[in-house]
Structure formats: C-alpha cells, structure tokens
Amino acid sequence: MTGYLVSILTFVSxxxxxxxxxxxxxxxxxxxxxxxxxxxxxxAYTAAILSKQGVGGFTATAAAIVATAAISxxxxxxxxxxxxxxxxxxxxxxxxxxxxxxxxxxxxTGGTNGIRDIPRPLxxxxxxxxxxxxxxxxxxxxxxxxxxxxxxxIRSPFGRAMRAVREDDVVASTLGKNxxxxxxxxxxxxxxxxxxxxxxxxxxxxxxxxxxFAGFITVYAFMTVIVGGKGSNRGLLVGACTVMVLLxxxxxxxxxxxxxxxxxxxxxRLAMIGAGLILILIFRPEGxxxxxxxSIRKPLDPDPNT
Amino acid sequence: xxxxxNGLVSGLLIALPAIALSLTYGILNFANFSIGAMVTTGxxxxxxxxxxxxxxxxxxAPLAAIFxxxxxxxxxxxxxxxxxxxxxxxxxxxxxxxxxxxxxxxRFFYGADVRTLDVPVARPLIWNGLRLNHEQLVIVVVASxxxxxxxxxxKRTRLGRAMRAISDDPDLAEVRGIExxxxxxxxxxxxxxxxxxxxxxxxxxxIIDPMIGMNYLVSVFAAAVIGGxxxxxxxxxxxxIIGLVEETSALAVSTTYRQxxxxxxxxxxxxxxxxxxxxxxxxxx
Numbered sequence: 001m002t003g004y005l006v007s008i009l010t011f012v013s014x015x016x017x018x019x020x021x022x023x024x025x026x027x028x029x030x031x032x033x034x035x036x037x038x039x040x041x042x043x044a045y046t047a048a049i050l051s052k053q054g055v056g057g058f059t060a061t062a063a064a065i066v067a068t069a070a071i072s073x074x075x076x077x078x079x080x081x082x083x084x085x086x087x088x089x090x091x092x093x094x095x096x097x098x099x100x101x102x103x104x105x106x107x108x109t110g111g112t113n114g115i116r117d118i119p120r121p122l123x124x125x126x127x128x129x130x131x132x133x134x135x136x137x138x139x140x141x142x143x144x145x146x147x148x149x150x151x152x153x154i155r156s157p158f159g160r161a162m163r164a165v166r167e168d169d170v171v172a173s174t175l176g177k178n179x180x181x182x183x184x185x186x187x188x189x190x191x192x193x194x195x196x197x198x199x200x201x202x203x204x205x206x207x208x209x210x211x212x213f214a215g216f217i218t219v220y221a222f223m224t225v226i227v228g229g230k231g232s233n234r235g236l237l238v239g240a241c242t243v244m245v246l247l248x249x250x251x252x253x254x255x256x257x258x259x260x261x262x263x264x265x266x267x268x269r270l271a272m273i274g275a276g277l278i279l280i281l282i283f284r285p286e287g288x289x290x291x292x293x294x295s296i297r298k299p300l301d302p303d304p305n306t
Numbered sequence: 307x308x309x310x311x312n313g314l315v316s317g318l319l320i321a322l323p324a325i326a327l328s329l330t331y332g333i334l335n336f337a338n339f340s341i342g343a344m345v346t347t348g349x350x351x352x353x354x355x356x357x358x359x360x361x362x363x364x365x366x367a368p369l370a371a372i373f374x375x376x377x378x379x380x381x382x383x384x385x386x387x388x389x390x391x392x393x394x395x396x397x398x399x400x401x402x403x404x405x406x407x408x409x410x411x412x413r414f415f416y417g418a419d420v421r422t423l424d425v426p427v428a429r430p431l432i433w434n435g436l437r438l439n440h441e442q443l444v445i446v447v448v449a450s451x452x453x454x455x456x457x458x459x460x461k462r463t464r465l466g467r468a469m470r471a472i473s474d475d476p477d478l479a480e481v482r483g484i485e486x487x488x489x490x491x492x493x494x495x496x497x498x499x500x501x502x503x504x505x506x507x508x509x510x511x512x513i514i515d516p517m518i519g520m521n522y523l524v525s526v527f528a529a530a531v532i533g534g535x536x537x538x539x540x541x542x543x544x545x546x547i548i549g550l551v552e553e554t555s556a557l558a559v560s561t562t563y564r565q566x567x568x569x570x571x572x573x574x575x576x577x578x579x580x581x582x583x584x585x586x587x588x589x590x591x
Binding site for chain 1: 336520566
C-alpha cells in the first residue's frame with residue numbers, strides 16, 4: 001500500500017510539473033501547445049540516451065532540460081507571428097514527427113522496443129530498497145523549486161509582459177514589449193520544465209517506448225490545467241491531484257464491471273477523461289481557482305450600475 | 307510519373323477532410339482538432355454497415371456519410387454550441403476532447419485490431435506503364451464528385467451564400483436575417499459527410515484501425531493551412547500539393563516519414579507566407 005501511494009504521488013508530481021509548463025505556455029503567455037507529448041518525449045529520450053552512454057544522471061537531466069527548451073524555442077519561432085491555432089497545429093505536427101523519429105531511428109531510440117534499463121541517478125548510494133521513497137522526495141523538492149522559480153517569473157515584469165502579450169499582443173508591442181522575444185522565452189521556459197519532467201519520467205520507469213508519448217499525455221496536461229484554473233499554479237496542485245484520483249479511481253471500474261476486457265476498460269477510462277474535459281469546459285471553464293493578480297483587494301467601491 | 311499519379315490521388319483523398327476543416331474554420335473560427343477522429347469514425351461506420359449488416363460498399367459509404375453528418379450535428383449542439391461564447395482556444399481544446407472521446411469509444415467497441423472492408427479485389431488498370439488501382443480510381447471519382455457538389459453548394463445555393471456570408475462577417479450576416487444556428491448545423495453536416503467519405507476511401511485503400519484518422523491529421527492540417535485556412539478551394543490546392551510532395555519525397559525519404567514531410571512543408575509555408583497560398587492578409591485593428 002505504501003508503495004502504491006508513493007508511486008501515485010510520484011505520478012502526481014510529474015503531472016504537476018507538466019501542468020506548470022503548460023501553465024506558463026498557455027496560462028500565462030496564451031500559447032497552445034498540443035504537442036506536449038512530443039516535447040516530453042524529447043526530454044525523456046535525451047536523458048535516457050545520455051544515461052545509457054554513461055553520462056551522470058544530473059548532467060543528463062540538465063541536458064534534457066536544455067535540449068527541450070531549445071527545441072521548444074525553435075518550434076515556437078515558426079509560427080509566432082500568427083494566431084494561436086497555427087502554433088497548436090505546428091506543435092501537434094511536431095509531436096507526431098517526434099513519434100515517427102522515435103519509432104524509426106532504431107539505432108538511436110531502439111524503435112518500438114524502446115529503451116530499457118535506464119540507469120537511475122544515485123541508485124548505488126541510496127540502495128534499491130529506499131529508492132522509490134528517495135525518488136519521490138527528489139520529485140517533491142523539484143516541484144517546490146520549480147514552483148518557486150515560476151512564481152518569481154510570473155510576478156516579475158516579464159510575467160506581466162507575458163500576460164500583456166496573451167491579452168493583446170498589438171497593445172503589448174505598442175507599449176514597447178518585444179512580443180516575439182516574450183513568446184519565445186515563455187515557450188522555452190515551459191519547454192525546460194517539460195524536459196525536466198521527461199527526464200524524471202525516464203528515470204522513474206527505467207523503460208521508455210514511443211507508445212508512452214502519445215496524445216493522451218497532452219490531454220491529461222490540459223485537463224490538469226483546466227481543472228486547476230488556467231494560469232494558477234496553486235490551483236494546479238489541486239488539479240493534478242483531482243485528475244490523478246480520477247485516473248486511478250476509474251482504474252477500479254474494471255473490478256466492478258467484470259465483463260470488460262482490460263483493453264475495453266482502458267478505452268472507457270480514456271473516453272471518460274475526454275468527456276470530463278469537455279464537461280469542465282462547458283460548466284466550469286474558469287477551473288477551481290483563479291490566476292494570480294497584482295491586486296488582491298476587491299474594488300472598494302463597486303459600480304452600482306454593473 | 308507513377309509517383310505523380312499516386313500523389314494526385316492521395317491529394318484528392320486529403321482534400322475532402324481539408325475542405326471540411328476549412329468550412330468549419332470559416333464559419334466557427336476555430337480549428338477542429340477532432341477531424342482525424344472523425345475520419346476514423348467514418349471508416350468504422352462504413353465497416354459496421356459493410357461487415358456487420360452486409361451492405362455492399364456502394365451503400366455503406368453513403369450510410370457512413372449520413373450517420374457521421376448526424377453525429378457531427380449532435381457534437382455541435384452538445385459541445386461547441388454550449389461554449390460558443392468562449393474564446394476560440396477553448397473550442398480548440400474542446401475539439402481535442404471530442405477527438406479523444408470518439409477515438410476511445412471506437413477502441414471500446416472494436417479494440418485495436420486491424421480490420422478490412424469486404425470488397426472484391428480487382429486488377430489494376432495499366433496504361434502506358436502507369437498503374438492505377440481500382441481503389442485509386444474510386445478515390446478520384448468520389449473525391450472529384452464530392453468536391454463538385456460542395457462547390458455547387460457554396461456557389462449556387464442559399465445555404466452556400468449564407469455560409470459565405472457568415473464566414474465573412476457573422477454579425478452582419480445575422481443582421482441580414484441569416485439563421486446562424488441552422489447554417490452552422492448544415493456546415494457540420496457537410497463537414498461530417500466529407501470526412502466520412504475520406505475515411506471510407508482510406509479504409510478501401512488499406513486497413514481500418516483506430517489510428518487511421520490520426521495518421522492523416524497532420525497532412526490534412528498542412529493542406530488546409532497551405533491553402534489559406536478557411537478557404538475551401540485553397541484547401542484543395544493545398545491538399546494536391548501535400549499529396550504530390552508526400553509521394554514524390556517517398557522516392558528519397560522513407561515512407562514512414564510521410565507526416566514528417568507534411569510538417570516540414572507546413573513550417574516552410576508558414577515562414578514564407580503565413581496566410582497560406584490563397585489566404586488574404588487579415589488586417590488586425
């Protein structure tokens with residue numbers, strides 16, 4: 001049972017990290033990333049391939065972060081002058097292309113067989129028995145660090161610039177903000193966090209294959225952010241827990257409906273997740289909590305006419 | 307030459323969902339990310355009619371088109387209509403949710419097994435060393451007639467005029483007494499029918515599995531964007547270009563990278579001519 005809880009909490013922290021990333025890209029800067037799974041894969045595979053080559057865990061993680069951030073910046077450059085739709089299309093196409101590379105460049109990625117036995121960082125120091133707990137602690141510390149860093153960024157002048165660009169890029173550029181730079185940076189920051197999450201994914205499972213980086217990761221991430229309230233990192237913690245409880249809870253549906261095969265149960269779960277996403281968008285689009293605003297006070301003198 | 311021919315045929319195939327995408331984009335101003343799942347649904351609907359009820363394919367295909375048109379209207383009423391006042395990003399995310407539901411409902415009933423339609427196998431036609439499969443011939447005929455019908459609808463009927471008016475300026479169209487909700491329903495119906503036909507033809511040409519639509523998603527989007535998204539006639543040209551590029555590039559690059567090629571073409575076009583080949587530059591404010 002403890003083992004189960006530990007693994008669930010580890011999943012939650014990974015989901016939170018991805019949610020943080022999407023919250024910067026979409027929540028703060030208004031840039032849709034439908035290819036999140038592809039960037040996640042870049043992070044995971046960079047870390048995995050480097051680790052297999054004998055590079056240390058921390059160096060490999062750093063490389064994964066840098067690589068994912070760089071690729072995010074490049075992908076975002078292609079479409080930045082255009083509406084959000086185009087970025088959504090491009091990122092989705094990017095993610096599909098990544099999957100093709102993963103499946104076909106067997107010499108590098110192991111193809112559909114994936115990469116197995118990825119060496120975990122510090123495993124010799126900690127020992128196998130306590131490793132899961134140690135890994136969870138490490139994830140939680142990283143979540144806290146990322147939270148604090150992102151919080152600083154969001155409250156900084158750059159954070160305001162991101163939101164200004166999101167609300168109205170023409171006004172933002174009229175006010176002297178370099179819209180292009182703001183967007184590339186925002187996307188790269190998100191990419192860095194996704195890269196970190198991807199590396200942790202690779203180390204946690206010690207096995208990765210292209211099938212794990214399909215569209216459902218993107219859907220989970222959007223669901224996490226939407227449930228938590230777009231733009232709010234604190235709400236995201238709640239959102240990630242809710243989504244994970246839903247995901248794990250629906251896993252037990254199978255036990256109550258014995259006629260379903262494992263395949264059917266999993267499709268039913270995924271379909272319910274999609275339906276849940278739509279229902280939240282219809283009935284509670286603002287999510288559970290609000291984004292950070294500069295002034296917390298409510299207006300003292302509300303206009304009686306409104 | 308053979309590659310050019312194949313490219314044109316697959317371009318015609320991509321053109322149908324690309325037109326559908328452009329139509330809904332023009333009217334509703336959001337990119338429908340469930341188009342891939344709709345293609346898959348169309349293929350499975352035809353499979354149900356063909357394999358489970360024994361309808362010949364000539365009957366199964368129109369049935370699939372009609373049912374997917376109805377499903378599209380139901381989705382419009384049940385989902386997109388409910389959030390019509392939200393920004394288009396919300397609609398995009400919702401369409402991704404729709405895609406997820408459709409795909410997994412199919413998986414629930416039919417699993418991940420590969421299926422084929424029950425059609426007679428015919429010898430390919432050979433003409434001056436060029437091979438044209440029976441299936442390819444069907445694609446050419448069906449896709450061109452579907453496109454002719456859509457062109458007629460858009461240019462010559464009241465509905466088409468209403469659709470173009472809404473696409474140009476929804477508020478003005480409403481003021482002129484054009485019923486928005488009804489026109490939108492019809493747009494979804496046309497879009498559903500076109501995607502279903504594409505799905506059936508993809509299934510004819512190969513196999514049916516829950517991913518067939520997804521495998522075309524990038525090509526379809528690339529075609530619509532190249533043609534200037536929201537412009538159905540541009541989408542046809544875009545689709546032909548994508549088809550040709552994908553097939554001719556297969557001579558140099560492995561065919562598994564078909565979608566990767568579309569991605570590259572898409573990015574190049576967006577960099578060089580962001581509004582697409584036939585899109586008009588939208589002046590903002």
